[in-house]
Amino acid sequence: MYTYFNLFFKYGLAIVFSCQLLACKSSQKEEKKRPPNIVYILADDMGYGDVAALNHRAKIPTPHLDKLVEQGRSFTDAHTNSAVCTPTRYGVLTGRYCFRSRLKSGVLVGHEPALIEKGRMTVGSLLKQAGYHTGAVGKWHLGLDWQAKDSTQALFEGNLWDMSSTENVDYTALVKGGPADYGFDYEYIIPASLDIAPYVYIENQKVTAAVNRHVDFWKDTTSRGAWYRHGDIAEDFDHSDVLPQLTRKAVTYIHDQAKQKEPFFLYFPLTAPHTPWLPSEEFQGKSQAGVYGDFVAMVDHTVGQVIQALKENGVLENTLVIFTSDNGAHWLPSDIETFNHEANHGRSGMKSDVWDGGHRVPFIVHWPERVPAATISDEVICTTDLMATCAALTGLEMPHDAGEDSYNVLPAFLGQTADQPIREATIHHGIDGMFAIRKGKWKFIDGKGSGGWSAKPTDEEPAGQLYDMESDPLEKNNLYEGQPDKVKELKTLLEKYKSQGYSRSI
Template identity: 60%
Template sequence: MKPRFLQLFLLLTPLIVGCTNQPKAPNIIYILADDMGYGDIKALNANSKIPTPHLDQLVNEGIAFTDAHSNSAVCTPTRYGTLTGQYAFRSRLKSGVLVGHEPALIEPSMPTVGSLLKQADYQTACIGKWHLGLNWAKKDTTQPLFHGGNLWDIFHTENVDYAARVSGGPCDLGFDYSFIIPASLDIAPYVYLENDQTTAAINRQVPFYKDESARGIWYRRGDVAEDFDHTTVLQTLTQKALDFIANRNEEEPFFLYFPLTSPHTPWFPSEEFAGKSKAGVYGDFVAMTDDVVGQVMQALDNAGIADNTLIIFTSDNGSHWLPKDVEQFNHSANGPFSGMKSDVWEGGHRVPMVARWPEAIKAGTKSSTLVSSTDLMATCAEISGQLTPSSACDSYSFLPALTGASSPNEQRTNIVHHSVNGTFAIRKNEWKLIDAKGSGGWSLPEGNCTDSLNQQLYNMHNDSSEQHNLYNEYPEIVKELNVLLETYKTGNEAR
């Protein structure tokens, strides 16, 4: 029995464990899809052209959040916020993402969700896409890590010691076990790292690859390990996650952070899922992603632990689904929202978020609670009966929303949005102020915008698709939100 477990649940669900009336700490699985939109899940978008039976089941058996957001519109900063409870713009990364050979972004002293739950006697595992930088060892410490090219297209990596332990990864940040790829599936190096060691030797370098027959099937050139096959990475990671669940220590709860490589490019659905959707290769890869969720759910059933396992599914940002894709397939991957991955418009960061925990969550619940991906830390702290670390200054517990319980804890009323180029937006209740003319990303770059106004103001309750800029109509709200945004940017905001 874990003494730190949430006292709140003594009031909510008096579970019988052995001969006691004390609740048992729940297992926690956090599945983070890569570039999947709000509109991809059939249960959240009746017009979706993609079959998602397992995610639909999660929606029907748990809770769906309709106002959930990634803390950034691109990969790396969202992952930073998810694990630390802190907006990534407070780190050294002010825009963009990291690539495979860049150093670790999370400082060694920074608490993570992994280290927090490890303190509460959880078994902790990270399996999947890392994309938070790693400290690769050098063969010759007097020389640079690599020569020539740039971080996105490195020419020579002879000085990277792939056989040495990599620091700054999951095992240095609170995870007992890890099996990861360094970055996205289209960013080198293409290697598996198990407990911060490569699993096979680097035996070749692949050139830039692109399949001209369909969009989204491509990856950058770089080093490849002998056991690495782009087309089977999702299957390999899934099996590792299933193995972890099956081989866990049954006497202790576990936390599995499971960041998927899909449906990010390259789109490589297996043969079983080819043609499964009516949204092209992307849709087929989303269908395969849904099947991964189903396999995890089945593993929980097989182990007899589904009832006391909190499983959360969400995405690191919106889908990279272009207007031409919407037109071709009549499928809106980002639902009714404007923009896409990279943008500070809603399509860039309004994400699907579904959770199931049969012993605590009422089936078929919908919640309009404002949630950020940074909120995992505070939620896990409350679940495990611990204080939220002071460094997790941007994290608010959404446990009361999960359980429907009242809580004295402060709830989130505002949230900061951040785009690929570092554009900010601030949301407070129904109002959203964007500190730019355009999308802050790829949909409408600032230089392509002809609007005379330098900012945008939208009422998200009445205009969630951001079609009517009310900047001139509500100057006092614009002023208030600019002041609030500045406090966040300077680090002076009050909790």
């Protein structure tokens, strides 16, 4: 008996210890296989040329973004699916061109109903399936389903941009149609842009403070971009503190979720540098590009705080951080002349246009464990590509009726080379609803003018536009009349994409 006990003690414990060691190694292996956290930072109206590391003539200090460029991978030919904010946000979250929704042009305002169709897969719901905790902090601007005090009466009187009465809006009721209804576990948002009422914070479907005030239209005549529209405002809402407040909430979310076993996805759409341009005192005078440039410097500081939170929690190495913008900068020719700063990196047009200045944006990817540092990619990518890329990242397969215009650009993130471009072609869309399509070096615009605010068409112009973007990136030499076969090819492909309801291989 004594002998058997000794044998068990000698060899049994060895087996136990071996099992524990194997379990420990297995646990470490599983930990290594853990998918990365994902933080998607979407600036508002910020141009490619606003990042100093991407534009050596920039007049704005962006040290934190510069460091992302230095330590990550930047894209020279990244585009939003629209030249204005609401449709781009729809494309980011659904992987679908927004012209396929009810919104064919323009943007939504604060009291319009939810734009994303009920039941439609979003990046949030996709990543929830992959075991992620999902959070949305920032500017929503995709419509919300506000409740009326009296359901037999209209929600508000007047038109969408100039509501004469909103007394029937019940700000104490649950606010549906936001992130919580589209796959997000946590939400802290403002309804629309910082210059569009109602001016309220919504946390997990509840307005965070009483709404019993109304602000008038405000404009600072000393600064072009300092203004906002009249409308309802909550007691806890201060326009000048919105970006800092959203940043505090995003940082808190990272601190909370970094302690959990599950990976997290943070969708962080900023309110800046969209109007009103309201840089905090510490950033006033930081740039040589006026108040706008100072506000961009403040955006850079927000990025720095996010990176610091990831670093403090020990998760930076295995976090995929993506920084981009929802469209080009609203930077006028007079602004370029005044400050000698090209927010859109010298490209034609600006926010709203189908010309490249309207939708070519900074796009920086940072993931120390996988993304090669200090590298540049010329791959043409689009903001609709987030969904397919997240699916590839997590091993999920997208359904046929989801992400219809989303391509997996993970190989481009990781620096993997391929014989063929990832995207066959990319559709661009202006604020007025004008279409353009880019395939390889060729860009076809199905109409005259800029499709936005830069230039209206004239009778002397050809019916459309065709540009060789390799030799003519400024879109100055219209080849429409001299290349009829190329025009026909691209117009046919554009119409095919529009009519069939998808552009990716399904």
